[in-house]
Amino acid sequence: MSTKAQREIAHKLKVFAHAEQNGNVVLTCRYFGISRNTFYRWKKNYKSKGEIGLVNSKPCPQNLKLRTPAEIEDKIIYLRQHYHFGQLRISWYLWRYHQIKISAAGAYHVLKRHGMNRLPQNQRKRSIPIPQRYKKQVPGHHVQVDVKFLFFKDQNGKQVKRYQYTAIDVDLKAKLAEWEAFYNYARPHAAMNGKTPYERLKEKLC
Known part of the structure; x- marks a missing residue:
């Protein structure tokens, strides 16, 4: 019971x-x-x-014809036990690798019927990797190049295509951002009576 x-x-x-x-x-x-x-x-x-x-009786009998087939339930239970997938990831995995179409809600009902709808407390959550920007300590080792297509018309009115290349030193770009923050928020200026540009702007706005 x-x-x-x-x-x-x-x-x-x-x-x-x-x-x-x-x-x-x-x-x-x-x-x-x-x-x-x-x-x-x-x-x-x-x-x-x-x-x-x-004991409260169920409002209607179970319709076994609409129940998920046993072989699909076995795959769902296997993915839950060995890979700890959630219902949404189980749905994606079965469709991608086995061409089995089942909704996330259907996978959840299968897990709930077998008492596996919740992961155990000792199961660690998957850590999401934080992307890190590629940096070099020496300027010039890493240059970002952007290409832009420009269209002009010549003297005869014919459309001409040109390419504009922009090269940015990644290390220099980061250092410029640090210098800009220091210049505007931390460095006092004699022309502003020893105040930073941000403080002077704040006085004018207030």
């Missing part, structure tokens, strides 16, 4: 005990927030079937 069924049985037995102790079904139903019809239906099922009758 599942834990959910045990909780349902314990709750309904608690309702019966409360009604028997107080001797008033109306007050018991009001206390637990249920109707009298529900109370008497529970009591009838308990007398006829015992504790099994207190």
Whole structure:
């Protein structure tokens, strides 16, 4: 018997005990927030079937025709156990490598049916690598070259295509950014009475 069924049985037995102790079904139903019809239906099922009758029955039978095939469920469970994939990644993996089309929700229901919808607490989360910019300490070792296409018209009105090349030293670009920040925010200027350009601009705006 599942834990959910045990909780349902314990709750309904608690309702019966409360009604028997107080001797008033109306007050018991009001206390637990249920109707009298529900109370008497529970009591009838308990007398006829015992504790099994207190377990909530499913609203409709399972349709096995719509259930995911067993071979696909085995693949989903294998990916979960060995690679710890989530439902979305399982859906992508099965479609890319096995041409099996299943939605992320379908994979989740399979995992939930087998009690594998949550990863264990000791399972580490996948770390996302942070991209690092390529840098060189010596200027000129790494140059970024950009090409732009420009279109002009000659004297006869004919369209002419030209190429514009721009070369930027990556190390120099980073140093210029540092110098610009120092110049505008940290370096005092004599022409501004010992204030930085940012402080002077802030005074004018305020």
